[in-house]
Amino acid sequence: MVVELLFLSIYSCAVITFCIGFIVWQKGNRKNLIDRLCFVMALCSGWWSLFFGLVLVQTEEKTAALLRSLGMIGVFALIICITYMMAYWSGVQGKTRRFVIGFAWLGIPLYPLTVQKSHIAFEMTSYGMSYQMNSGIWSLAYAFYDVVIALNLLMLVLYMRRKSTRRREKVMAYNLLACLVIVGLGSILDTVMPLVGLAAFPGSTIGQFIAVMALYQTYLFYKRSQMNLENMSQFVYYSVDEPVFLFDETEKLCIVNNGATVFLEMDAEECCRLSLQQIFELSRDPFRFQGSKNRVEARCIQNHNICSVSIDKIYDDYHDVIGYIVIVHDITERVHMTERLEQERKRADKANEAKGVFLANMSHEIRTPINAVMGMNEMIIRECEEDTILEYAQNIRDASKTLLALINDILDFSKIESGMMEVVEEAYSLRAMLKALEKECSMRAEAKGLALRFIVPADTPNVLLGDEVRVRQVLLNILTNAIKYTIKGSVTLTVSYERKENRQLQLTFAVTDTGIGIKEENIGRLFDKFDRVNEEQIHAIEGSGLGLSIVDRLLKLMHGTVKVESTFGEGSTFTVSLTQQIIEDQPIGSLHEERKEQGGRKRYAPQFIAPRMKVLVVDDNKVNLTVVKGLLRKTRMQITCVLSGKECLEAVRQEEYHIILLDYMMPEMDGAETLQRLKEMPDNKSREAAVIVLTANAMAGMKEMYLEQGFDAYISKPIDGTALERLLMEYIPEEYLNREAEE
Numbered sequence: 001m002v003v004e005l006l007f008l009s010i011y012s013c014a015v016i017t018f019c020i021g022f023i024v025w026q027k028g029n030r031k032n033l034i035d036r037l038c039f040v041m042a043l044c045s046g047w048w049s050l051f052f053g054l055v056l057v058q059t060e061e062k063t064a065a066l067l068r069s070l071g072m073i074g075v076f077a078l079i080i081c082i083t084y085m086m087a088y089w090s091g092v093q094g095k096t097r098r099f100v101i102g103f104a105w106l107g108i109p110l111y112p113l114t115v116q117k118s119h120i121a122f123e124m125t126s127y128g129m130s131y132q133m134n135s136g137i138w139s140l141a142y143a144f145y146d147v148v149i150a151l152n153l154l155m156l157v158l159y160m161r162r163k164s165t166r167r168r169e170k171v172m173a174y175n176l177l178a179c180l181v182i183v184g185l186g187s188i189l190d191t192v193m194p195l196v197g198l199a200a201f202p203g204s205t206i207g208q209f210i211a212v213m214a215l216y217q218t219y220l221f222y223k224r225s226q227m228n229l230e231n232m233s234q235f236v237y238y239s240v241d242e243p244v245f246l247f248d249e250t251e252k253l254c255i256v257n258n259g260a261t262v263f264l265e266m267d268a269e270e271c272c273r274l275s276l277q278q279i280f281e282l283s284r285d286p287f288r289f290q291g292s293k294n295r296v297e298a299r300c301i302q303n304h305n306i307c308s309v310s311i312d313k314i315y316d317d318y319h320d321v322i323g324y325i326v327i328v329h330d331i332t333e334r335v336h337m338t339e340r341l342e343q344e345r346k347r348a349d350k351a352n353e354a355k356g357v358f359l360a361n362m363s364h365e366i367r368t369p370i371n372a373v374m375g376m377n378e379m380i381i382r383e384c385e386e387d388t389i390l391e392y393a394q395n396i397r398d399a400s401k402t403l404l405a406l407i408n409d410i411l412d413f414s415k416i417e418s419g420m421m422e423v424v425e426e427a428y429s430l431r432a433m434l435k436a437l438e439k440e441c442s443m444r445a446e447a448k449g450l451a452l453r454f455i456v457p458a459d460t461p462n463v464l465l466g467d468e469v470r471v472r473q474v475l476l477n478i479l480t481n482a483i484k485y486t487i488k489g490s491v492t493l494t495v496s497y498e499r500k501e502n503r504q505l506q507l508t509f510a511v512t513d514t515g516i517g518i519k520e521e522n523i524g525r526l527f528d529k530f531d532r533v534n535e536e537q538i539h540a541i542e543g544s545g546l547g548l549s550i551v552d553r554l555l556k557l558m559h560g561t562v563k564v565e566s567t568f569g570e571g572s573t574f575t576v577s578l579t580q581q582i583i584e585d586q587p588i589g590s591l592h593e594e595r596k597e598q599g600g601r602k603r604y605a606p607q608f609i610a611p612r613m614k615v616l617v618v619d620d621n622k623v624n625l626t627v628v629k630g631l632l633r634k635t636r637m638q639i640t641c642v643l644s645g646k647e648c649l650e651a652v653r654q655e656e657y658h659i660i661l662l663d664y665m666m667p668e669m670d671g672a673e674t675l676q677r678l679k680e681m682p683d684n685k686s687r688e689a690a691v692i693v694l695t696a697n698a699m700a701g702m703k704e705m706y707l708e709q710g711f712d713a714y715i716s717k718p719i720d721g722t723a724l725e726r727l728l729m730e731y732i733p734e735e736y737l738n739r740e741a742e743e
C-alpha cells in the first residue's frame with residue numbers, strides 16, 4: 001500500500017512538472033535563454049520522477065536497472081540545467097562561470113559508470129524496490145561529483161546574495177538557497193538511511209520535485225520583474241494621465257485607471273457603476289460601429305469638459321469581441337484655443353478688410369490731386385505754343401507718371417502681400433499686348449537715345465489665355481528697368497516659344513540690355529522688397545525697389561519664373577518664362593509695320609468730333625470737372641458739369657444726355673447710389689445714356705465690381721485724354737460721330 005501511494009505521488013510529481021514544462025513552452029518566450037532552461041528543467045524533473053517512480057514498483061532487478069538507467073539521464077540533465085540557470089541568475093562571469101558549467105557537464109562521462117548493473121545492488125524494501133551503489137571508485141566519483149556540484153551551486157547562491165543590490169535579487173538568492181537545502185535533505189533520506197539500517201526512502205526524487213517547483217516560482221518572480229509588454233501594460237495603464245475605461249462585451253464598465261478616477265472625480269467603484277452614455281453626452285450608441293475603431297467628440301456630463309473619445313474593440317483569437325477600450329482626450333483647451341484663433345482670424349480678416357478700404361481711400365485721395373495736376377498739365381501741353389513752357393509741362397507729365405507708377409506699385413504690392421491679388425485669365429492678343437508695350441517703352445528709350453528692339457518669331461500663336469494685365473505689368477517692369485539702368489546701347493526683348501501638351505505654350509521673354517549690369521553677389525537680393533542694389537551707380541535714378549519684387553510675386557501667382565544673368569558694367573538679361581493656353585493658332589506676324597508713326601513729337605488732335613453729343617459729367621471736385629471738360633473740349637461735344645449725385649438726378653430730369661461720366665466717391669450720394677436712382681427714376685430723360693464710372697480707386701479687381709454694379713464702362717483717374725476719347729467713341733452713335741478729326 002505504501003509503495004503504491006509513493007508511486008502515485010511520484011507519478012503525480014512527474015505529471016505536474018510535465019504540465020509546467022508545457023505551460024512554459026506555450027507562454028514563455030522561446031527565444032529567451034531562461035525560458036528555455038525552465039522548460040528543459042521541468043521536462044528533466046518529470047523524466048526523473050517518472051522513471052524513479054517506476055523503479056519503486058518493480059519486482060525484477062533487470063527492469064528496475066533499465067528504468068533506473070533511463071531515469072539517471074533526467075538526473076544529469078537536470079543538474080546541468082539548474083547549474084546553467086543559477087549561473088545566469090547569479091551573474092557570475094569569466095573563469096568561475098566556465099568552471100561551474102564545465103564541471104556540471106562531467107555528468108555525461110560519469111553517466112555510464114553510474115548505470116553499470118554490476119555497480120548497483122537492488123533490494124526490495126518497505127518503500128518498494130531500492131538500490132545502493134556498490135563501493136568502488138565509481139561510487140566515490142559519483143559522490144565527489146554530487147558534492148562539488150552542491151558546493152558550486154552554494155557558491156553561486158552566496159555570490160548572488162553578496163552582489164545583489166536590489167531586494168528582489170536577494171529574495172531570489174534565498175529561494176535558490178532553499179532549493180539546495182531541500183535537495184540536500186532529500187538525498188540524505190536516500191543515502192544516509194540505509195547506512196543506519198533503515199530502508200532507503202526515495203527522498204531525492206521528491207526533493208528535486210519540490211526544488212523544481214520552488215525554482216519555477218523563482219522563474220515566475222524573475223519574469224514579473226522583467227521589462228516586457230505583458231508586465232508593463234498594467235503599469236502603463238495605471239500611470240497614463242488620460243482617462244482609460246475598459247468595458248466588457250456587454251458594454252459594462254469593468255476597469256478604470258487613475259486618470260479616469262481623477263477625471264470624473266469619483267473612486268473606481270463609483271465609476272464602474274456608470275455606463276458610457278452616463279459619462280458622455282452621446283447622440284448615438286457609441287458601441288455600434290463598423291471596423292475596430294470609433295472616435296466621437298462629446299461633452300462629459302460630470303465635468304462638462306469637451307472630449308475626444310476613442311473606442312477600440314478588443315478581440316479574442318476567433319475575432320469575437322471581448323470588450324472595448326475607451327480612451328478619452330480632454331480637448332476643452334484645444335477647442336477653446338481654436339475658437340479663440342477663429343475669433344483672431346476674423347479680427348485679422350476685418351483688419352485686412354479695413355486695410356483694403358484704407359488702400360482704396362488712399363488711392364483715391366492721392367489720385368484725385370494727381371488727376372488735377374496731370375489734366376491741367378495736359379491742357380497746357382495741348383494749348384501752349386511756347387517751347388520752353390511746353391518742355392516744363394512735359395517734365396511735369398513725366399514726373400506725374402512716375403509718381404502714379406509708384407502709387408500703383410505700392411497698391412499692387414499691398415494687394416499681393418495681403419493675398420488679395422488674383423489672376424484673372426481671359427483670351428488676349430499677344431500681338432496687341434507686345435505692340436502696346438513697345439509703344440510705351442519706345443518713347444522712354446528714344447528719350448535716352450537707346451535702341452529698342454522687339455524680336456518676335458512671326459509664327460508665334462497670337463490669341464492666348466492668361467492674365468494679360470499682369471503679364472504686361474511684368475514685362476513693362478523689366479523693360480522699364482532695362483531702359484532706366486542703361487546709359488547707352490540697346491534694350492532687346494526676344495520672344496521664343498515651345499509648344500507643350502494640351503495646347504499649352506511655354507513662352508520665354510528675354511530682356512537684354514547693355515546697361516550698368518549687376519554684381520554677382522547682388523543678384524540674389526534683386527527680388528527683395530524695397531531693396532535696391534548697386535547704390536553708387538543708381539543713386540540718381542528714381543526707384544522704390546518694389547518693381548522686381550512685384551514681378552517675382554506676380555510670376556509666382558501665374559506659375560511662371562524669372563531668371564537673371566548679368567555682367568557688371570556690361571549688361572543684364574532678365575528671362576521670364578510663362579505657360580499660357582493657346583486659344584487660336586493664328587500667327588502673330590510682324591510687329592513692326594506701324595512703328596514709324598511713333599517717332600517724333602506729335603501735336604494733339606482729337607480722335608473725333610461730335611457736336612451733337614450731350615455729355616453730363618458728375619464730380620464733387622470742381623478741378624476734376626474742369627479737367628474732363630478741358631480734355632474733351634476739342635471734341636466739341638456739349639458738356640454739362642454738375643457737382644453731386646443729387647444735381648445729376650435733377651439734370652437728367654431736364655435734359656436727355658447720351659453719356660454720363662459719373663464720379664464714384666462723392667459725399668452724400670455716391671456713384672453706385674446715383675446709378676441706382678437713375679435706373680429707378682420714372683422721369684429720367686437720359687434713360688438710354690451710357691453711364692461710365694470715373695474713379696480714382698485703381699485697385700486691381702475694381703473694374704469687375706463696377707461692371708457688376710451696372711455701369712457700362714470704367715475709366716480710372718488720372719484720366720488719360722486719349723484713352724477717354726477712345727472709350728467715349730464706343731458709345732457715340734455713328735451718325736453723331738465725325739472721325740475726320742483723327743487725321
Ligand code: ADP
Nearest residue numbers: 481482485517532533543544545546547548549
Ligand atoms: P527700382 O524701383 O529701384 O528699379 P526694382 O525692384 O525694379 O526697383 O529693381 C531693384 C534693383 O535691381 C534696382 O534698384 C537696380 O539696382 C537693379 N536692377 C533692376 N533691373 C536692372 C537692370 N536691367 N540693370 C541693372 N540693374 C537693375
